[in-house]
Amino acid sequence: MQSIIIKNIKQLVGIQEAWTTCRKGSEMNHLQCLDNGYLILKDERIFDFGTMEKWHSNPSRIDADILEIDATGKLVFPSYCDSHSHAVFAGSREEEFVDRIKGLTYQQIAAKGGGILNSAAKLAMASEEELYESAWSRLQGLIKTGTGALEIKSGYGLSLESELKMLRVIKKLKADSPLTIKATFLGAHAVPLLFKDNKEGYINLLINEMMPAIANENLADYCDVFCEQNYFTKEETILILNTGKGYGMIPKVHAEQLSHSGGIEAGVSCGAISVDHLEYADANDIELLLNSKTMPTILPGAAFFLNLPNPPARAFIDSGLPLAIASDYNPGSSPSGNMNMMLSIASIQYKMTPAEVINAATINSAYAMGVSASHGSITRGKGANIFITKEIPSYSFIPYSFGVDLIETVILKGEVV
Ligand code: NIG
Ligand code: FE
Numbered sequence: 001m002q003s004i005i006i007k008n009i010k011q012l013v014g015i016q017e018a019w020t021t022c023r024k025g026s027e028m029n030h031l032q033c034l035d036n037g038y039l040i041l042k043d044e045r046i047f048d049f050g051t052m053e054k055w056h057s058n059p060s061r062i063d064a065d066i067l068e069i070d071a072t073g074k075l076v077f078p079s080y081c082d083s084h085s086h087a088v089f090a091g092s093r094e095e096e097f098v099d100r101i102k103g104l105t106y107q108q109i110a111a112k113g114g115g116i117l118n119s120a121a122k123l124a125m126a127s128e129e130e131l132y133e134s135a136w137s138r139l140q141g142l143i144k145t146g147t148g149a150l151e152i153k154s155g156y157g158l159s160l161e162s163e164l165k166m167l168r169v170i171k172k173l174k175a176d177s178p179l180t181i182k183a184t185f186l187g188a189h190a191v192p193l194l195f196k197d198n199k200e201g202y203i204n205l206l207i208n209e210m211m212p213a214i215a216n217e218n219l220a221d222y223c224d225v226f227c228e229q230n231y232f233t234k235e236e237t238i239l240i241l242n243t244g245k246g247y248g249m250i251p252k253v254h255a256e257q258l259s260h261s262g263g264i265e266a267g268v269s270c271g272a273i274s275v276d277h278l279e280y281a282d283a284n285d286i287e288l289l290l291n292s293k294t295m296p297t298i299l300p301g302a303a304f305f306l307n308l309p310n311p312p313a314r315a316f317i318d319s320g321l322p323l324a325i326a327s328d329y330n331p332g333s334s335p336s337g338n339m340n341m342m343l344s345i346a347s348i349q350y351k352m353t354p355a356e357v358i359n360a361a362t363i364n365s366a367y368a369m370g371v372s373a374s375h376g377s378i379t380r381g382k383g384a385n386i387f388i389t390k391e392i393p394s395y396s397f398i399p400y401s402f403g404v405d406l407i408e409t410v411i412l413k414g415e416v417v
Contacts, residue, residue, distance in 0.1 A: 076386055251273065
């Protein structure tokens, strides 16, 4: 593979020491950068970087066959890590969007058969090939907007057959895409119609049939539960996550999104790698998280789209916690997976500084999806996963310019995409 040198970089953003796995509290407001720099990518890894001054004094290490990119006036970032998505789905749900504009809530729409069950009905009709094709084109869009690692959940299957179908599509995307992909089993996303009056029966199916079949094909890295009123209780969440652990699936939780339901407590007690959403998190949850290795993760797209209260992002950071940002890309609550937009919402609505949102969407979200060794920062030896912006004045210009496409070149696994 051809090596790449990027020269005259106006600013190289997000440099971290190799041992940094996340940034918490006041550290989140520090974003280590280097002005007028170069970056060398070799054998799919970050090989070296430094100032142009250093380069001019010692340019000899360059390969004969190297692609040279001039980044005058441009910034270089580590690729975003999007640690929470539902990017495999069938069809869209804009009719529910219109219902919400007319005054119905997400919960009211779900109660009349819409919501997740609507997507499950659509997914049941779609073939594996159709699901793969539509997800592939969504992923191409995410790559253009700077995402380099993506977690994708099942959870629109809600039957053994359809959950396996979704997870096999994710497995194929993992193999084919330049993105680094992690798969999450979210069979506990909703109770399907067939089990409307028998949630226990559905949980038994999850635990006794789905999990063994998924583990048998090695289809899931993580296991997730939607811990929420009318979905799964705290106790059910703990049971499902602990059983998943026995099959090698690391816990994650959809927690405190529409009400305070105990998802954070459940997640922390099971050693979850992340707890996500957090709109209704309280002071006790902050205490629990402070004594854990769990990454609190906010999903600004879903809160924005559903008009939810802002998650208490400032309270989390100010009490010393780390915080990650992900997109929650899905047809019901976040029809966009554009991480730049997520950064803008978090800055504008939650009062997170540009440095904080960039750390949240790179080093911290890499932790939340278990890819810290290869992603999340400019660090020698990490994977060559970066993007180059257009000519922009500063890194703050990214969250500032909401909805504007500022990324010019994407390099994933050492190759220009
Ligand atoms: O993360 N909260 C639950 N699940 C998704 C929404 C799924 C849907 O509405 O299709 C979320 O917001
Ligand atoms: Fe979600």
